[in-house]
Amino acid sequence: MCNTAEHREIKGQHGFLIGSDGVLWTSWRRGKNGRILRSSPSDEWTQVFGFLSSSGYIRVPLFDRVARLHHLVLEAFIGPQPFGMVTRHLDGIKVHNWLSNLAWGTQSENLHDCELHGTSIHGERNHNAKLTENDVLNTRALAEYGITVGELTDMYGVSQSAISNILMRKRWPHI
16 A cells, blocks of 8 residues: 555445555455455455546445445545535546646636636537537628528528527527
């Protein structure tokens, strides 16, 4: 176990320690399949490796659940998640789970962080986007020249409400 990090027991999970460096340790032995054997505690601590979830966060196996690593760090060192709060990764990188990079915060603060780090998923970064930034700029320019919403709808293959929202800057307001 790393000596430079502070370690705390995970509440309700005897035999698991989380470090301020974001590393999870267990004193439980593992079976041949890699699973933790509850009946065989040890004096030796081994690192528990997690996996990357589809949302880009590291998740780690405990006895009764699979937990988000960043939550374990904050809960052990700061306290339980306050109502309405989310985890903020202060540098914007979801896999940097050391204590000095994490904080509880509001969803608004988290979205502001995303803007600062350039990790927000609006516009072309949104995997559901049907238009590019160039399409949006062209749509606005064509509307100024008298092309109707209906004609723009046919041109770009999106709904009339999508075109209207673009023209009123309710959608794609960042450009």
